[in-house]
Amino acid sequence: MTNNPISLPIIQKLIGFDTTSRESNLELIDYVQQYLAEFGIDTRLVHDEEGRKANLYATVGPTDRAGICLSGHTDVVPVDGQAWDSDPFEAMVKDGKIFGRGSADMKSFIAIALAFVPQLLDRGLKTPLHFAFSYDEEVGHLGAKRLVEVMREMPVKPAMCIVGEPTSLGVIIGHKGKKKVRVHVHGHEAHSSLTHEGVNAIEYAARLITFMQELARKWQKEGPFDEDCDVPFTTMQVGLISGGTAPNIVPKSCSFNMEIRHLPAVDPEVLFDEIRRHARDVIEPEMKSVAPDAGFEFEETPPNLALDTDPDEPVVAFVKRLAGQNKHGKVGFGTEAGLFQKRVGIPTVVCGPGDIAQAHKPNEFITLDQVRKGEEFMARLADYVCTETL
Helix, strand or coil, rough: CCCCCCCCCHHHHHCCCCECCCCCHHHHHHHHHHHHHHHCCEEEEECCCCCCCCCEEEEECCCCCCCEEEEEEEEEEECCCCCCCCCCCEEEEEECCEECHHHHHHHHHHHHHHCCHHHHHHHCCCCCCCEEEECCCCCCCHHHHHHHHHHHHCCCHHHHEEECCCHHHHHHHEEEEEEEEEEECCCEEEEHHHHHEEEEHHHHHHHHHEEEEEEEEHHHHHHHCCCCCCCCEEEEEEEEEEEEECCCCCCCEEEEEEEEEEECCCCCHHHHHHHHHHHHHHHHHHHHHHCCEEECCCCEEEECCCECCCCCCCCHHHHHHHHCCCCCCCCCCCHHHHHHHHHHCCEEECCCCHHHCCCCCCCCCCEEHHHHHHHHHHHHHHHHHHHHHH
């Protein structure tokens, strides 16, 4: 006799949609919309500018009062170049695990929430549940950024939010933010035999990167620190770099992408200003002495906001009861939680089934045990919303 989780069929269905961030998520959203419509639940879609993707917002239960928001992203990372032992977009149950892209990050959480809709409605809700399912979380939280702007104008907003990223059902009250910058280095071309007449953009990029490495080592050694974080200091790295045209030409241009993953209490602008000042005051004068138009250009992109929820917020104690534990923590990876907290003013924590260590890897999986524990979490939530008023 099998003891499969009640959410397994929906998990399998959701994994079957290829919602890699470069693809549309509309087939999955249409499935969720139709599923909820069968129970008489209205949904609101917030599309991207091209109409290829959509966020979905829906309320289960009374629509005239604040409730609890369950947030999850529908997109997944690519499988390109990964060696999978099975079709990543066809869920496979084997050895007590569900394999498939998005099984851990984070379609199982969405499926668990959807699977409980019938019994929630049968019992009747005194406190509503709000579903907020977004697109393009993996490429900069793009969908949620549009969704929260709509939520800000809603006459009734959730009183608290649970973002169901995989934490093995640990209660996470904080995570790092991320500042992202593309740095363009403008040099001056010359023949490689006349390097003194050129400004080598690659070499000056390397100068700035070396300074950034020194800063990052300083942060790691001297802090500030937050011991509640799994990586208790702010980090920085360069992930992409390109430049030059030929081996015998002093390169005119070079570009690289940098990121600062900062502790919740750290202002990333202060850190970035130190980098910008070093480029302007220390490196650029030497460049401009050869070519006045040489220098650095910093192209900033919208940041990923940190989460920093006060441990005394009611949402923290509430979710601890649902998860059956008394501790909380902080993590290094980012989520959409900071958007709900800072842009809408909704107290938010991160708590969901699955292990982040399995996310983004070939043969991604979630254990059936974690799914069952996720369903136990939802059952406790159902007991509350069906009997209590928030």
